Amino acid sequence: MLDELRGIVGPEHVLTEPDLVAGHLRDWTGRFAAEAGVVVRPADTGQVSAVLAACAAAGTAVLPQGGNTGLVGASVPLHGEIVLHTGRLHGLEVDEVAGQLLAGAGETIGAVHAAAASAGLAYGVDLASRDSCTVGGTVATNAGGLRVLRHGDTRRQVIGVEAVLSDGSVLSHLGGLTRDNTGYHLPSLLAGSEGTLAVLTRVRLRLVPAPGPSAVAVLGLASPADAVVAAGFARRIAGVSAVEFFLPAGLALVREVTGLGAVLPEEHGAYLLLEVDGSAEALVQACEDLPGVQDAAIADDAPGRAALWAYRERHTESIATRGSVIKLDVTLPMATAGEYLDRLPSVVAGLVPDARVWLFGHLADGNVHTNITGVPAADTHRLEDTVLRMVADLGGSIASEHGIGLAKREWLGLGRSEAEIEAFRRIKWALDPAGILHPHAVLGP
Ligand code: 2HG
Ligand code: ZN
Incomplete structure (x- = not known):
């Protein structure tokens, strides 16, 4: 198998040396790590196709990996899968007239932003891991990020995809027509499929107008409910x-x-960060109408805005310094989000008294990144189960923007009916009859 892969991508792009593969085997949470692995780095769609066909013939499982910034245990080969790394799938072409961008799956979101900006445009999805996460990974996981409120999640940006099925066949629909009702909309299906249906190789993304002047505020409020x-x-x-x-x-x-x-x-019971088009004066006025605001720090120059964003964006890396992290990325309806934020700390303390709970996220969409540290391995499952059931009971979603991966697989039924899960299974087996594409993610083998 390895010799066949070496023949396809070149021997230097099949990595097996422990120090070369190490960064591909361990994820950001510190919870998910593989002992050993093989990383294959195809250079183009043709090589991806040949790699998948070879793996399907051999019955070898494949795990597509972009920037390895995923947080649900799906970005590393925990079950001996071959890692198909997309880092060499390059290419960034802006179509200024159409307001679109054609990107290789391995380009980072930071590079997409830079290419869009050089044409006086912008890309609507932004997230703290922008300089590591990739186009392919963010489409495959339907990443959300910081501006879902304005532009929607990644799925809403995708106009066309090129992707390879596990039998090596290439689906390519990159013409860029935004009105095109010719059959099933495969980009919508592949966005959020978490590498289980196809390997994305190129994507055509819609761009949005470059943002004009904007202001950012960090508001202090008395409580999470406020x-x-x-x-x-x-x-x-x-x-x-x-x-x-x-x-x-x-x-x-x-x-x-x-x-x-x-x-x-002063310290406050909770904080909101608001970003609004226009000047600091306009934002001050807007904040005056918001209930419960006790104090505000406001900036409308670029360094000042970045300084305020840092308090929010640097949560993930700061929490990572506290050891292994349980990441429960959930959405609550706005009607029950306050109750969740109020009750959760005591629910966690009741199960694991020494645990620390860190809550932050994209609150206008009800998205609360529930991070928990200091949990002994023996208590992890009971804690996850309790929190996810609480979310479901409050009418929320157990997987907001990070996906199901492996970490939430057993709770898929809290958000989806048996009939829906059966439809997912049929789609999976129709597109990947060999069952080699990320077989342990989402539905499981
Ligand atoms: C964010 O919004 C990311 O910063 C990461 O989605 C969230 O670390 C997390 O739980
Ligand atoms: Zn987030």
Whole structure:
């Protein structure tokens, strides 16, 4: 098998040396790591096709990997899969007239932003891991990020895809027509399929107008429940592009780890970060109408805005310094989000008294990144089960923007009916009859 792969991609692009593969085997949470692995790095769609055909013939499982920034245990080969790394699938072509961009799956989102900006345009999806995460990975996981409120999630940006099925056949529909009702919309199906249906090789993305002047505020509020109410009202502000949330414990940790100064003079029970088109004056006025705001720090110059965003964006890396992290990325309806934020810490403390809970996220969409550290391995499953059932009971989703992966597989039924899961299975087997594409993710073998 390895010799066949070497023949397809060249011997130097089949990695087996422990120090060369190490970074491909361990994920960001510190919870998911493989002992050993093989990494194959195809250079183009033809090579991806040949690799998949060879693996299908041999019955060898394949795990597509982009920037390895996933948080649900699906980006590393825990079951001996061959890692198909997309890092050499390059290419960035802006179509200024159509307002679109054709990108190789291995390009980073940071590179997409730079290419769009050089044409006076922007890409609607942005996230803290922008310089590592890739086009292929963000489409495959339907990444959300910081501006879903304004532009929607990744699925809404995808106009066309080129992708390879496990039998090596290439699906390519990259013409860029935004009105095109010729049959099933495969980009929508592949977005969020988490590498289980096909390997994405190229994607045509819609671009959006470059943002004009904008202002950012960090607001201090008395409680998480107040923050939920204010986040709901903030959605109505004209030109609002982001409404993010964090708590005093997370802010203190970010400051401790990064050395950032205080954002507001006093500590508050909860914080919202708002980004709005226009000037600081306009944002001050908009904030006056929001209920429960106790104090605000506002900036409308680029360094000032970046400084305020840092308090929110640097949560993940700061929490990572506290050891292995349980990541439960969930969405609550706005009607029950306050109850979730209030009750969760005591629910966790009731099960694991020494655990630390870190709550932050994209609150205008009800998305709460529930991070929990200090949990002994023996308590992990019971804790996850309790929290995810609580989310489902409150009418929420157990997988908001990070996907199901392996980490949430056994709870898929909390969000989907048996009939839906059976339809998922039929789609999986229709497109991947060899069952080699990321077989342990989402549905499981
Ligand atoms: C974010 O919004 C990312 O910063 C990561 O989705 C969230 O670390 C997390 O749980
Ligand atoms: Zn997020």
